[in-house]
Every structure is written in C-alpha cells, then in structure tokens.
Amino acid sequence: MNVIRFSTAVVVAATLAFAPRTSATPPDQPAPESIASRYRAAADEIIRHTMSGNDAYNKLEHLCLTIGHRLTGSSQLNEAIDWAIEALKSDGQENVHKEKVIATHWVRGRESAMMIEPRLEPLRMLGLGGSVGTPEGGITARVVVAEDEDALRALGDLVRGKIVLFNKAMPPYDVEQGSGYGPTVKYRTHGARFASASGAVACLVRSVTAHSLRSPHTGAMRYGDADRKIPTAAISVEDAELIARLIRRGIPVTVKLEMQAKTLPDTETANVIAELRGTTWPDEVVVIGGHIDSWDVGQGAHDDGGGCVMAMEAINVLRKLHRIPKRTIRVVLWTNEENGLAGGRAYAKQHADELNKHIVAIESDSGVFTPKGFSIGCADERRAEAAVRQMNDILSLFSSIGPMNAKVGGGGADISPMKPAGVLLMGHRVEGSTYFDYHHTEADTIDKVDPEKLSQNVAVLATVVYILADMPTPLGGDPDP
Amino acid sequence: MNVIRFSTAVVVAATLAFAPRTSATPPDQPAPESIASRYRAAADEIIRHTMSGNDAYNKLEHLCLTIGHRLTGSSQLNEAIDWAIEALKSDGQENVHKEKVIATHWVRGRESAMMIEPRLEPLRMLGLGGSVGTPEGGITARVVVAEDEDALRALGDLVRGKIVLFNKAMPPYDVEQGSGYGPTVKYRTHGARFASASGAVACLVRSVTAHSLRSPHTGAMRYGDADRKIPTAAISVEDAELIARLIRRGIPVTVKLEMQAKTLPDTETANVIAELRGTTWPDEVVVIGGHIDSWDVGQGAHDDGGGCVMAMEAINVLRKLHRIPKRTIRVVLWTNEENGLAGGRAYAKQHADELNKHIVAIESDSGVFTPKGFSIGCADERRAEAAVRQMNDILSLFSSIGPMNAKVGGGGADISPMKPAGVLLMGHRVEGSTYFDYHHTEADTIDKVDPEKLSQNVAVLATVVYILADMPTPLGGDPDP
Numbered sequence: 001m002n003v004i005r006f007s008t009a010v011v012v013a014a015t016l017a018f019a020p021r022t023s024a025t026p027p028d029q030p031a032p033e034s035i036a037s038r039y040r041a042a043a044d045e046i047i048r049h050t051m052s053g054n055d056a057y058n059k060l061e062h063l064c065l066t067i068g069h070r071l072t073g074s075s076q077l078n079e080a081i082d083w084a085i086e087a088l089k090s091d092g093q094e095n096v097h098k099e100k101v102i103a104t105h106w107v108r109g110r111e112s113a114m115m116i117e118p119r120l121e122p123l124r125m126l127g128l129g130g131s132v133g134t135p136e137g138g139i140t141a142r143v144v145v146a147e148d149e150d151a152l153r154a155l156g157d158l159v160r161g162k163i164v165l166f167n168k169a170m171p172p173y174d175v176e177q178g179s180g181y182g183p184t185v186k187y188r189t190h191g192a193r194f195a196s197a198s199g200a201v202a203c204l205v206r207s208v209t210a211h212s213l214r215s216p217h218t219g220a221m222r223y224g225d226a227d228r229k230i231p232t233a234a235i236s237v238e239d240a241e242l243i244a245r246l247i248r249r250g251i252p253v254t255v256k257l258e259m260q261a262k263t264l265p266d267t268e269t270a271n272v273i274a275e276l277r278g279t280t281w282p283d284e285v286v287v288i289g290g291h292i293d294s295w296d297v298g299q300g301a302h303d304d305g306g307g308c309v310m311a312m313e314a315i316n317v318l319r320k321l322h323r324i325p326k327r328t329i330r331v332v333l334w335t336n337e338e339n340g341l342a343g344g345r346a347y348a349k350q351h352a353d354e355l356n357k358h359i360v361a362i363e364s365d366s367g368v369f370t371p372k373g374f375s376i377g378c379a380d381e382r383r384a385e386a387a388v389r390q391m392n393d394i395l396s397l398f399s400s401i402g403p404m405n406a407k408v409g410g411g412g413a414d415i416s417p418m419k420p421a422g423v424l425l426m427g428h429r430v431e432g433s434t435y436f437d438y439h440h441t442e443a444d445t446i447d448k449v450d451p452e453k454l455s456q457n458v459a460v461l462a463t464v465v466y467i468l469a470d471m472p473t474p475l476g477g478d479p480d481p
Numbered sequence: 482m483n484v485i486r487f488s489t490a491v492v493v494a495a496t497l498a499f500a501p502r503t504s505a506t507p508p509d510q511p512a513p514e515s516i517a518s519r520y521r522a523a524a525d526e527i528i529r530h531t532m533s534g535n536d537a538y539n540k541l542e543h544l545c546l547t548i549g550h551r552l553t554g555s556s557q558l559n560e561a562i563d564w565a566i567e568a569l570k571s572d573g574q575e576n577v578h579k580e581k582v583i584a585t586h587w588v589r590g591r592e593s594a595m596m597i598e599p600r601l602e603p604l605r606m607l608g609l610g611g612s613v614g615t616p617e618g619g620i621t622a623r624v625v626v627a628e629d630e631d632a633l634r635a636l637g638d639l640v641r642g643k644i645v646l647f648n649k650a651m652p653p654y655d656v657e658q659g660s661g662y663g664p665t666v667k668y669r670t671h672g673a674r675f676a677s678a679s680g681a682v683a684c685l686v687r688s689v690t691a692h693s694l695r696s697p698h699t700g701a702m703r704y705g706d707a708d709r710k711i712p713t714a715a716i717s718v719e720d721a722e723l724i725a726r727l728i729r730r731g732i733p734v735t736v737k738l739e740m741q742a743k744t745l746p747d748t749e750t751a752n753v754i755a756e757l758r759g760t761t762w763p764d765e766v767v768v769i770g771g772h773i774d775s776w777d778v779g780q781g782a783h784d785d786g787g788g789c790v791m792a793m794e795a796i797n798v799l800r801k802l803h804r805i806p807k808r809t810i811r812v813v814l815w816t817n818e819e820n821g822l823a824g825g826r827a828y829a830k831q832h833a834d835e836l837n838k839h840i841v842a843i844e845s846d847s848g849v850f851t852p853k854g855f856s857i858g859c860a861d862e863r864r865a866e867a868a869v870r871q872m873n874d875i876l877s878l879f880s881s882i883g884p885m886n887a888k889v890g891g892g893g894a895d896i897s898p899m900k901p902a903g904v905l906l907m908g909h910r911v912e913g914s915t916y917f918d919y920h921h922t923e924a925d926t927i928d929k930v931d932p933e934k935l936s937q938n939v940a941v942l943a944t945v946v947y948i949l950a951d952m953p954t955p956l957g958g959d960p961d962p
Contacts, residue, residue, distance in 0.1 A: 061730065062730075119547070121549065124923065213692075213694040214922070214924040237928065238923070246547070441695070
C-alpha cells in the first residue's frame, strides 16, 4: 500500500480532532474549531455566488445539444473532448491537457427485433454494448421467458435453440432500499452468458427500469467465459410484458432479431485534465470529475454530462472568486466509463506515482438531482469512517440547500481503480428516484435537467473541493501535512 | 327536443324527491328512503362479487395482446369487433349484433423526421391522424418555433417556406386544475391550419403530454378551411426542446420530414351492441360503453380497451348474479371515436326514434384508474343538476372503494351526438394524473393497467347501471315512469 502518510494512529488522531462539539470539552474552554466553522464564510460566499448565476447549464446545453451522445470511438466523443479542453482553457484553468487512452470500439449498426408470431409487432429494442451481431438475415426463433437464472435452469432442454427473454423486473424506487439496480442489471450484464450456457441462440433482456414509456435501456454486457457468444439486446418493459403475457396465455411467440453490432479494433481516446493549482502544496491533489463518454442514445445529460460540467464549473467558480486553496484541485473527465472503464484504469496507471499525494478523488455520476451528500470508501476502512465524520461536519454548511449526509459506501466506477493505492474515494450522491427512468435511453436529454439543481450541485462540489484542498489536515488523515 | 317525458316541472319534482336527508323533514317522521339505502344490499353484493373475481382483465389482455391496436380501417379493428361480438355472446348477452358504420380510412404509411442541421439526429415522431403525406422525397426546410398562435403571428413573413414547430408545453397534472389537455391539444388539432395560413410548408407539434421518455403522441388533426393542406406530425417533448433550444442559442435547425400518410375511400366498420334486457320496461334503455377503435400505436389499453371491457363486464357481472333490472342495459362499443366519431354519430342517428327512451348514456373513456365519480351533462341543465344530486347519493355506496362524486360537466365524445335529443349524458371519471403520459402512444399497453383498479371500475359501473336501470324514477327526471 503506497499511502504512507495515513497510518492507523493518524486516523484515530484525526477522528478525535474532528469529534463533534458535544464531546467532553470542559465548559470553560472554547470548543475546538470545527472544519465547518472555519470555512463557513468561504462556503457562504461560494454558495451565494454559484446560486446567483454560473455557466454550468450553458456548458451542459452545449454538450447535449450541439454534440449529443458520445460513445467511445465516435466522432462526437472526440468533439466533446476537444470542446471540454477549449472550455476549460477559456475559463482560464491551468495544465489543461488530454491524456491518451486506448479503449474498446463497439458499434451498434442497424438493429431491429420483430415479433412475427402470433402477429407482426416491432419490438422497441437497443442492442447491449459489447454484443456480437446476428448472422446476416438475423436470428428467428421461439422465445422462452425466465425471470432469473433459477427459472432458466428449470426450463432445462426447452431452452436449446430458443431466444431467452430475461423478464426480471426492477422494483419501484424506494427511499430506504434505493433503486434495486444491482440485482436487476445482473441479467443485462450476464444474461447472454447464462442463456448461451443453456443452449440459447440469442438473449433478450427486459430493460433495467421501474418506469417505462416503451423506452429501451442499453448498457454494457460481458461474455466472460462463455463458450459461444450469442447476440443480446434490451427490449422495453412493455415488449417484455407483451411476450411474457402471451406465453403465459399459452400463445407461442417467435421473434426475429437482427443486429449488425460489432467490436472494431481498439481506438484512441483521452481523459481530459485541468487544474486549479494549489498555493502551498500544489503537488497534493483533490480530484473531482465525471465521465465524458456516454451511450450512443439520448444526449448523456444526466449520465454523465452533468457530472462533467459540475466539476468544470466547480473550479471555474473558485477561480472567479479567487478562492485558490493550498492544494491543487484537478478536474478529470474520464473517457470510456460506459463500456470499458479504460479511462479510469488509465488515469490510475498514468498517475500511479502521485496517487500517494491524492488527498481524495470525487466522482459525480448519478445524475443532476437534489444533492444528498457523499458515499465514502477507502482500502483503509477506518480512514473512510473518519472521513465520513468530518464530511458530516462539512455538509452542515449546506443547510440552505437541503439536508445532506456522508456515509461509508462505494465511490464511483472511474475512481475505483485508485482504491488499491489507498486513495480516499467519494461518490457524490443525489436524490435518486428518477435517475433510472432516463438511464442509458433516448430520454437522457437536457430538458430533464433542472438548472437550479445543477447549480446546487456545483455549489456543494465547489465548496467541498475548496475545503478539502485547503484544510490543513487531509480528510480522514494526517493532522500534519 | 324529443325528450317529452322530462319537463322542467318534472325535473323540479325529481330534485325535491331526491333532496338530501338533511332537508326539512320533521324529526318525528322517517326520512324519505334514499336511492342509496334502497339499493345498498344490491350494491354490496355486486361490489363483493366483482372484487372477488371477474373476467374484465382477461378480456382486456386478449384485446391488447392478441389483437393489439385497432385504427378505423385496419384488419385489427375488424378482428376486435368480431371478438367483442363473440365474447358478449359467450357471456350469454342478448341482442348481440353489429350496427354498420361508414367511416374515414386514414393510413399512416412509412414516416420519419430527421434533423439534418446542425447535426444528423432522427426525431421521434408520429404523424397526426388526418394529415396528408409529404411529396416523394419529403420536405426539407428550416424550422421556426412558436409557442402559440400569437407567437406565430409575431414571426410574420419569416414563416413562409419554413416548417413551423408549435412548442406548446402541457402543464404538469394538477389535482384542482386537471390535465391542461384542452389548451395544449389545440395545436395538435389546428396547428397545421394556423401554420398553413402563415405560409409554412409543414407543421410539427410538441407532443401533448407533461411527461415524456422521448415518446411521441399521435392524435387527430383537422384542416378545417385551410387553403393548403400541409403535412403535420407530433414530435416528442425531447425533440421539440432540442430544436427550440438550438434555435434559442442562435443555431439554425433544418428538418427533413417524410410521410406517406393518406386518406383512402371511406370504409365500413361497426358499433357493437349487446343487451341485458329489462324485466318491466325493456324499451327504456341505460347505455354504457366505450370505444372499440384505438390509434395505430400501442395497444389502446387505457384508450379505450378499458372502457369497453368495463361495460362488457358490468352486464356480465349482473347477469351472473341474476340481477336483471326493470329497464334494459345496453352496452355500446362505438367505432371510430379517435378519428371521426362516425360510430357515435351513427348510433345517435340509427337510434333517433328511441332516444326519448334513453334514460342515460354513460361513457368510460379516461383510462383505467381509481374511479372518482361522474360528470353529468344534459341539454336540460336543471335535469343534469338534479342527476348530480341523485348520483352523489348513489356514489355513497362505494365508500369501500374510495371517495367519489358527481358534478356537472361533459359526458364523452361518443355519447355527445345524443345531447341535442335531450339524453342525459354521464362521463365516467377516474384519477387522471398519468392518463396523458400514455395517451395515443406506444406505451398505452396492458402492463399499465392495474387489475384491482379495473375491477373497482367494473364494480362501480355495474352497480350504477343496475340502479339507474331499476329505480322507479329515471335519473334526474320523471317521478312516474
């Protein structure tokens, strides 16, 4: 582990240093200054300035409207990367540059799914990223429906030569339980492998959403150790229900699937870097970012244009306010998050030598909704816990925006490759009830983004990175940097 | 006016007869028996039986899954009509037959809209019913955006040779104000006429919905007295916003619209009729129904498969319970509601001689949601008001289902041609917050229909038509039939 500065002893010390004011301080002594109270004036200024007007929505509109979606390998992704570089330079950021990344290059091609029995009905579908195509002329076969792996297994030999439909429903959003994305997305990711192992010729997956207006949701799939790669596509909830209900009524269903999808030779793409260089310890870094690529549908507005412009605008706001912290704040717009994570992996590799100087890495990749706080992870769990306590103090600064909290949890896909190096990872959390309605669809568009909520997120992130880059003791760690 | 039996004097008498129990009845005399109390046992039986199991959802599944959508002139509409006849016969209904209707025959054909400037982007569109097609090769033109007629007028000569986009947003659903459908749908219905008068070459309309997942909404349009018929299509909210925002940012937008839509010679279709014949006054009729046609997308589940099966199942439930009222309950499944109303007009004409024996006509055409009551209209407004008071008494029988009320208002498109003949019209009301999310789209599918709510609607309608067909005094009218 190459994070030498954060020993357990130090974590404990930091924990005590930032204990709540209700701790056993004798009543006749002043309470130790909390991080929040030390930075309240700065926070108020940053919040007030950001909420009274900023350039984030304008940036996001440009990205969504004039560039649009941007899958790895597309000309639009190159355009988006070039635009981000120009925008960051035009904002006056420092050290603005691209860092080369070699990534997978999957293309969708023409695709369709048609129910041909019991009646002709075009199915609303999107091939899954990474899928092979069908042979010319498509694949026509009877459909068998399974809710999950167990149900598929129970079908036994009936699956051979058929198209499997995984009709696993995502539960409605629940404030306590969250989205239920994990158990549902399993069939998008692995369904083709399961179906292939059972002798199927293709795999359809019910779209991963609890709310559909006949809108298919794409996403990544992996063949893993599958002997045969069979083509796989998501169909809309409505189409999955149509097929499942017909079959439940004893009516056989035949579908013709045609996909020209293929994986081309790897392509060159890039992470985008920009900095607000620190005044005192410029080689210590607070990373903040989102991913610049998107799926090849919609506009990638919530996923993850929003996360990109939040980071871009966070340092823009700070620079305009001449709020230059002691450490460097580095914006990273990762490439290829959606279908490979090559950007996140490349960043961790290319910056391996300085990861021990990465104070924290923050990723925003959950859409532009009301900010709710952060989930914090670290290879050193005690450090994550200490960071959670300190962040809960800092988040009290945002009472004018709404209640927020920090908790131990995951950080984000693009920053996860930094975890083995001991970097403290923070996922920026937002209200999540509608994110998966739009996720990976034609409907992830700028009109779904509320400018006010975007500003709230910029205000929170600008304040948080300013504090984390400026406070004497690194978050969750060394009291004497 | 050919409704002789309902004089003003009689309406007043009926009003008094059904005044609330809180009226000036001396405390030592029993209150006059209300309709609700007279029919409470019957209502409880009908509700209990219906909620414990009925065939409505099975009927609706069949219609939606194995027949699908059914626009006038399509083979599916013929299939749906034949299926309804067979289902009603199989339920043991009487006088089951078709009544011939001649109606318009519009076909969509292949259609597309492509943004070609500033970048290639397929727009999600649905041509509007009744629109002409484009010339072969389509229409390619710059787009001008107007929110409404005034905004279009303000553009003056800029409109000549352009494609007009009416970007009129439907407001979010409001419990007090309702859907805001009326002021918004104006541009779907009349937009092409307005645009044509301003010299436009085609007209695009923002879909009439407050909630979109890039889902275009079709619907009827009319050229009225337009000199030039220009093609017109709805585009999704997202696409309307894309175009409007690009233009607001000073970026010109060009669209290529291709539509093969055309109106063929009139076609023969039919209303479906079935009866539960009354025991005492069988020539007096309570009509209940919905429309059997739908738009040519989705499955017409809420619009209006649900209304059809509610009526079919209402008399099925009554017949199974041997609850045969004194008057006849007639199910009418109107044809061609969506793009012509030929079914509703034909029914009123073909039954003109007996409309004076139509006690009431009830239409369900607002989707299958929690039942909320009825809106009641009549050429004789005092009769409508009297009916509202009586219906509020009757609706108290449904406290186990939920609060309902009656109010003066419209009845429904298909029954409206009976209004001049003085027939009392009742529109069956349901909770309306999501109806227009699905309305006239690919997403109006069976999976959106809650079986429990469908049963609630059947229970309410079966009970209401039983009471209205059985009570000695016709609703809102003659105390001595």
